[in-house]
Amino acid sequence: MSKLPQQLNKAFFAVAALFLVSCSNTKFVPQGDYLYTGASVKIMDDSLSKTQRNTLKKELEETLTPKPNATFLGLRPKLYIYNITSEPKKEKGFKYWLKYKVGEKPVYLSDVDIPFNLDLIENTGENRGYFNISASFDTLPKNKKVKIDYNVSPRTQYVINQVTFPVDSSVLAKEINKITNKTLLKANAPFNLDVIKKERERIDVTLKENGFYYFDPNNLIIQVDSTEIKHKVNLNVKAKENTPELARHQFxxxxxxxxxxxxxxxxxxxxxxxxxxxxxxxxxxxxxxxxxxxxxxxxxxxxxxxxxxxxxxxxxxxxxxxxxxxxxxxxxxxxxxxxxxxxxxxxxxxxxxxxxHDFKSLRLETLGKSNSASYVGGEVNLNWRHRNFLKGAELFSATLYTAIDFQIGGSKDANNIYRVGSKVSLTWPRIIAPFRFHSSSAFVPKTKVELGYEYQKRTQLYTLHNFNASFGYLWKENALKEHDLKILEVTYVTPETISDKYKADMNDPNNKSAEAQRRVVEKQLIFGPVYSYVYTNTMLPKKHTFYYKGLLDLSANLTGLISGANAENGKEKTILGVPYSQYLKTEHDFRYYLKLDDKSELATRFIGGVAYPYGNSIHMPFSKQFFVGGSNSIRAFRARTLGPGSYDPRAEENISYFYDQAGDIKLEANIEYRRKLVSFLNLGLFVDAGNVWLFNKEENRPGGVISKDFLSEIAVGAGIGFRFDFSILILRTDLAIPLRIPYYEKGERWSFNEIDFSSKQWRKDNLMLNIAIGYPF
CATH class of the missing domain: 3.10.20.310 (membrane protein fhac)
Known part of the structure; x- marks a missing residue:
């Protein structure tokens, strides 16, 4: 029998099993009762417009209680779990968790207070101007299930005829009359109790801005008169007679x-x-x-x-x-x-x-990590902070850290990475500058100085010293917008030792990555301003939320221009004997989150970046280039092994270690469906795509330069992951496979025909397991 009929049979039995599960819920319904499957509202009035009917119907249905048991593909699996799980003896343990956390208590017809719902419908309608509304109901039982239909006759909706405000000579009345032009109560607008409440709040907010500290929105009354004109109301805004005297004055x-x-x-x-x-x-x-x-x-x-x-x-x-x-x-x-x-x-x-706060604090942090390049490791950080360093609320922090990454398995030899470093910073709660900086934000603008050093050793290859320093400003316009301007950021990298093995590789004429490897261990001097801007409203309880981060990184632009640097023509300039890097780099990270319901959302991300070397640089410094692949990028490819362009990394099989592939241009897009399964377990289904490219052609890395065919060199991967949400941290496991491989021949880059989960070699080469902390974006 072929595989397709077998799969169809399995699908048929799965659907049949789910159907039986759904039907079996009714056998638990008590005698004389029904499983409540929901309610609907039918508007019995053709005089209303379609928009009015739909708006009123939606609002009335949202008020109805209780809500029926949750469904999935028309079934009620959570209810079934509750029904088949016997009553636990204790309010803890697996059985209690399964029945009351995973399962869901049934909602029966006896749980529905129909008279209460009828009152809700009529009250809600009256609050929307349907003063003559009436409602009735029908129950529709079938096979131990019941649905309730509410028939609503709203009749004519009342609208506002005119609005009047206080006319007396008091200070309070005068201030209210100053803002009547911004009233929310408009003539001919439908009567709406929520709008009336918002008008009271609007007046209160404005009065609070003008000295009325003791005023309260409850001190206002808005009288409604519906007797003067048919189907219209007059509104009279005034202060209540019992308003306290203090509330009537400015302070x-x-x-x-x-x-x-x-x-x-x-x-x-x-x-x-x-x-x-x-x-x-x-x-x-x-x-x-x-x-x-x-x-x-x-x-x-x-x-x-x-x-x-x-x-x-x-x-x-x-x-x-x-x-x-x-x-x-x-x-x-x-x-x-x-x-x-x-x-x-x-x-x-x-x-x-x-x-x-306690001014001084000492904190020890440990971190374990793993990536798709078969590396695991750990990091230890010792942090010391002083929150009032110079008695002016300055924050001084000092960090000592050490880290190790070592390889477990994989097709390359192990080359462990050791890092030891320190970082100190001092932050003032003000802008220190020869100019005046004014901000009316609730957030204090800051000035920050930072110094750092890192010693990095890659066993059997090389050791590097990395020095960095920066001076700049941080300020927030509001809770959504944040700026970080480093007036000057300086990075100096110098090698200490280079192994004979690495020297042989980077001088090997047959090694296609030799030139790039040489740049890793070259002395580097980078200096210039760096600016980043962040906008995010993801903390707000909205259906649509966004995150954006833009970066502009400049190095030696003025210095190169003034000195006439031109590396391509042999006019490379140096500072203290070290050639400095000259480039322009920009990167943009845009994310969009769509909340589908209370338990699921769709998360998307697009990253685009360009790093252009010129003047004193032919190539970008290695540390400033772009990389893709790994647990927070394109998860179907090992970290930093993808690209550039259609370059085939298998050409480096003669090199016994992984070499980071970098590019000057980056495009990446991700989409991920996230759903909460149970209290601590979430599911993720994702597709990642992207690549990096070079600006300048490198003979040793054919296919790496950007061209008009760059879209055909996009890598694609997909997978499934689980997120274990333990409140204090989120542990993420993602399993991904490549679907499109850019270094295959054109027309053969989609790899669906190669997928073979039964093959041990295919699984070894293509199943990428990423373990990480937190979400990828």
Whole structure:
């Protein structure tokens, strides 16, 4: 029998089994009851437009309770698991987890409160202007299952005729009348209770911006009169008669008190210090600092305090001040209090109670990792931090780290990689520059200096020293937009030793990667500005969310121009005897996430990058080139072994170790379907595609240069993965196979005909297992 009929038979039996599972749920239904399969709303009114009917139908159906048991392909497997699992004796263990976490309790007709749903329908309709709405229901039982149909007659929807606002001479009425042009209540718009609530909130927000600290949206009432004109309402916006007197007045700031070392455990003593005036220092402009131990310089509040004595209270400055104090990173608790000092003058004092973090911390981190190039390894980091290094909320951090990557199996000899390094940085909570930088963001702009060194040894090959330093600024416009500008970033790489084996390979005329290998161990000097921009709203509870990161990296552009560097014509310039790199590099990472439902989403990513060497450089420095393949890239190919272009890495079989393949141009696209299976286990189905290319032709790597046929050189891989979500970390396992191999002959690059899971050799060469922490994007 051929394979196809066998597969069809298996599929048929699988479908039949699922059908039987679905049917078998009804045998658990108690006598006299029915399995509730859901409800629908039918709008019984042809006078409404199609849009009105659909909108009302959708809204009413969303209000109905309870929701029926979840289905998958029309079946209810979670309900079946609940039904077939016997009642556990304890509220823990595998059986309890299976029944109550994986399974789902049945929803019967007896669980449905139909009168309650009818009231919900009528109340929701009235809130949307259907004041004469009525509803009835029909139950449709069949084979121990039941569906409920609700028949709704909404009749005519009422619209707004006119809106009036307070006309008295009070300060409150005058402020409300200043903003009537922005009202959400429009003539001829349908009556909508939600819009009325939003109008109250809009007025409240505006009043809070204009000194009405004690005002509340509940102090407003919007009266509805439907008697004057048929099917129309008049709305009258006014303050309630019982609105407190304080809520009717604007307030200004008198004094500002900052307790810099407030202790929650000794709050009574802390407040007594304020009241007594001991250790209270008048800093400036009615701002008082209480810091008995002089832990902080008062200047840190310059860019954090938005309230000044005499200012009219407004909610924006209230929130900005709290946010900036929190974002200094030095205080773990920040709270404030407004205390009325003179009700006749409408003034109050502001108190800020700041509880600092422990300034010093020492943390040891360990990390295990694996990649598709048959390497596993680990890393140990020792981090020391000081959150108030110069008494101005500066963050100083120092890190010592060591790491090892060693090979287990694979077709190449093991060449372990050892790394030892250190990094120190100092971050000021302000912009240090000869110009004034103004930001009204809730986030404090920062200046950062960083120094680092790494010693890298690749056994039997070479050892390198890597020095780097940078100076720049970080600032956020808001929670969604972030900028990182390094005014100057310097990298210096120099080899210490190069093994005879590596020298022989990089000087071998038959080695197609010899030139690229020589560039790995050449001295490199890179310096210039680097700018990156990030926009993301992925933290928001939206159906469509985005992430974008753009990078611009420049090296020695002005230096090369001024010195007249031209490496192609033999005019290569040096600094301290080292040729410096001159290039322009840009990279763009765009991600789009579509939430399909509460348990699944579609994640996509596109990365495009170009690195162009010119002037003093013929080739890009190896560390600045692009790479693809591996656990966070094209997962069906080993890390850094794909490309460039249609170059065939099998040509390097005479080399006994993996060599990183790099390019000057990068294109990559990924799409991944993610679904939550159970509480801690998620499924991923993915397809990855992309490659890298060179700008300049290299004789030793034929097919590597970019050409008009670059799309035909795109590699494609696909696979399945599981994500184990343990809250503190996500462990990811992805199993992928190549579907399109760019170094095959044209017309033969799709490799579907080669797929053979029964072949041990095919599995060894093509099944790529990636183990990683976190999602790939």
């Amino acid at each position: 200004t700031i008198d004094k500002v008190y900052i307790f810099s070392d407030y202790n929650l455990r000794n709050s009574r003593r802390s407040r007594s210090l304020i009241r007594s005036g001991n250790d209270t220092i008048l800093w400036k402009d009615n701002v008082y600092i209480i810091d008995p131990k002089e832990k902080f310089r008062p200047q840190i509040y310059d860019r954090a305090l938005y309230f000044k004595s005499g200012d009219l209270y407004n909610r924006t400055n209230h929130n900005l001040t709290l946010s900036r104090l929190v974002n200094l990173g030095t205080f773990k608790f920040v709270k404030n209090q407004f205390v009325l000092t003179d009700s006749t003058a409408n003034k109050f004092d502001v108190y800020y109670f700041l509880t600092p």
